[in-house]
Amino acid sequence: MNFNMTQRLHMIASLAAASLLAACSTVPTQNEQAGKLQAAWVVLGENGQAIARAVTTDTTCPALIQDGMAQPMQIRAAAATLPVRKTASKPEESKASAFPVLTCDAALPANTKTASIAGRDLPLPKQVTQKIVVIGDTGCRLKSNDNYFQSCNDSEKWAFRQMVETAARFKPDLVVHVGDYHYRENPCPEGNKECAGSPWGYGWDAWQADFFSPATALLKTAPWIVVRGNHESCARAGQGWWRLMDPRPLQAGRDCIAEQNDLGGDYSAPYAVPLGRVGSEQAQFIVFDSAKVPNKPLAKTDAAYQLYMEQFKAVNKLADSADFNLFIDHHPVLGFAAESKKGGEMKIYPGNLAMQDIMQTLNSTRLFPSRVQATLAGHVHLFEALTFSSDHPVQFVSGNGGSSLDTALSTPLEANATPYTEARLDHFSNSNDVGFMTMEREQQSWKVQAWNKQGKLITECRMQGKKTECKAMPK
Template structure:
């Protein structure tokens, strides 16, 4: 009952914004090709160029049976295009959990200057030189049987507000570092006022996500960022196949070949989903800079770290290592001016000491740190989320680590982040965490701030220097981080 009411309200809201979007600056020719198919959400994904030559993929989430809209637009040369969108394959056994929606997609032409999905304007291109990147992560509203975030108020789950304020910054491109779906349980009867009619997990699958929960947790509150700029989506551990994976691969995965990655199957008469199914590393290269004079290439290597242990080195690290080898090989071969590593679980992230009352190591995530060891020398920066804070860590001779896990999901404790006297892959006494990996030295500096927000990254005049401006959910600046010579130095400004 709650699920049905949620879906209907979403459709009403989105139809309204579609109509208003159609009045925005659109080439007259594009309007002539208008097809009155409305979408529940529409966005432009940053995608690998081996699948989409322009590096941009248009997606539309529609009500099942509505029929795909067309992708309209105009090119630099002033010609109009009208391209049919194709249904993205949906796992057959997803059944009732995803029956309400379908997803349509089409690569955006490389010379497009305007684009519309049906009646909705979507970002059509990236600028020739990028100088403003918005970044966030950890966005869903936490619903567990024993831990309910108040999803009904912007002060306690401010994703819609954060999305609006990211858009106000007019970024050229947006990076989301993963963990979109946090609605993992049926709302307890006594907490109905907090859950805001949140849909329960599907009953037909051994997973927690459904189309309705993706609409509530991501597709509706993220629409302002969808409207603002193309968005690069990283897979988080909440998008493992047992959680929101089917939805991630249906809605946000930027590769056409991954549509059925988490498809359920029947084994021994039981419906199951894959496990430890990391997707191949992919990459994108942009020109960045403050002017044409300092324009240079930046490659982002995107590693899928949906699986693995945070506090221990397991056998999975050897499997995960292939992802980091692929990233290293590509950077070594392509030799960009600058390279960043994007991976949801941090290589050098710190949890609060309260999580370890018996004095365990605060470093996370151990499997990722072990899997990537010796393969980080070409990066100037590592970007992750996963830990529900804003954080920066400098390990000697390693790229600086920025954590952006403050994107609306329930935050971690405000205190408890002293700079450790021991490094990642160590126990708190400095001894090796595992015989499978060598401990890193202790950090030279750390910085942690615990409040909702996101960051805006702008390049500096010096090659490989960047400024990361942290803004809270209301758009107020609370910290500035300078990135230079592979180190991140943050200063709180309030």
């Protein structure tokens, strides 16, 4: 068959158009991307770098629409089922961690005005952070070693979602989670209706049920600072921590996949997140990874001792960058823990002895550098506020986010009770109501308030320089 030039040109144009249409048909539409998007949020990393992050069941990352322009997101972690490794559970109660999702991220420039993923608007950091919500220890505990199976199917008995929705109504500029997001380690026993059907193990399904689904309202409201808890250590939910949560790049060997690499996967360097200047005061958070810290002092020959020593040296340097520093980690350095004994008596434990031992080597009996005025933690499943007449930072514990609660300590405490031998306690209050904290910056001070899940005020404090005064509200 012979074709003249005009026919040849028409045929080439038709083939080109068909190829273009075929190519376009493979690009997911925004609606298709939205249907596969499992979560989208903003996490703040070193120096306050904002990272847009997304989890999707698609085979490609969704586009990030930034100030009206589309830009690609990078694959942080591809879909995978990770091999079974040694965990904190018995071998017969351990299984491979399945992540049938892509984790994607992209750095957001500081001057970004709007950002969205698959039609979902992202909350952006403000130049000056003024209102902060603090939560911690939020997951639903399923743990056969303790024979403890929380009522994950009852929104009153596991009230994380209810607490989140109350906290979101405060419209914070920033959310801080002080660690322990994941508690669904073992299967719900057969016949237990309170947790029947719950996913378990360390894969995406448990992470989604324990954190991403119930946290949705706050993930939509503000950027997050995420602190690592002991439940996110490599022998527990560390694989998900590195794939989903930590703001730093995911690195082979620091991903908790192979047990022989856990010395790299269980420890990470501290970093600072600036909060901007109010009046003459430049403030920042110093984020510290205490996931593997034990409760008793470490031997000086222990590799962990050397790692933590270098990290606390880094904290001292970071503290020089701001006038007002808030140190955040998972384990309270200056808080109390309590345990109910079988006879009914209450045993009270001091703050973390391993960290105290290392910190006093660097900073004498104050433990913290002079520019650290407050410290936040979780781990103990209570709200606590501790102020000191000695030169020690105020300690807040926000570990009452929804996981199985500890027994509240009776007040007043015994005379001379202290979380650290050199600290003189001035005020102590605590609560085992499920709830959260807010921290609000004012011109010369900070207003710190603890709330229960319905938004009832529990405790109120005022921080100004190194002086903090607190009062508990009548019940």
